[in-house]
Amino acid sequence: MAKQKPVFVYDRCIACGMCVTTCPVSALELSKTDLDSLKTGYPELTGRVCIGCGLCEKTCPMDAIAMEPT
Numbered sequence: 001m002a003k004q005k006p007v008f009v010y011d012r013c014i015a016c017g018m019c020v021t022t023c024p025v026s027a028l029e030l031s032k033t034d035l036d037s038l039k040t041g042y043p044e045l046t047g048r049v050c051i052g053c054g055l056c057e058k059t060c061p062m063d064a065i066a067m068e069p070t
Contacts (some may be wrong), residue, residue: 004052004067010042012064019043019056019065028056 006019006028020028020043027050030041043056043065057065 003070004054005050005070006043006045006056006065007068008043009064009066012062013042014062014064015041015043016061017043018059018061022055022059024053024055025049025051027051 015030017030020030025048027046027048028043029046031044032041052067052070054067057067
């Protein structure tokens, strides 16, 4: 199990999807929420296990992801 997991700051997220495409285990997906109807979706963890690598955090151009201990 991962020792850290991503936490998303949706106010900063521009729904670019870079975190989703960077994840080596496909643990993220863009999911439509009611937060902002103009965006295509927001990143959320999928049913796959996050390995806590932090690539999503490093890739995010808006600093909208922070890795926190589990």
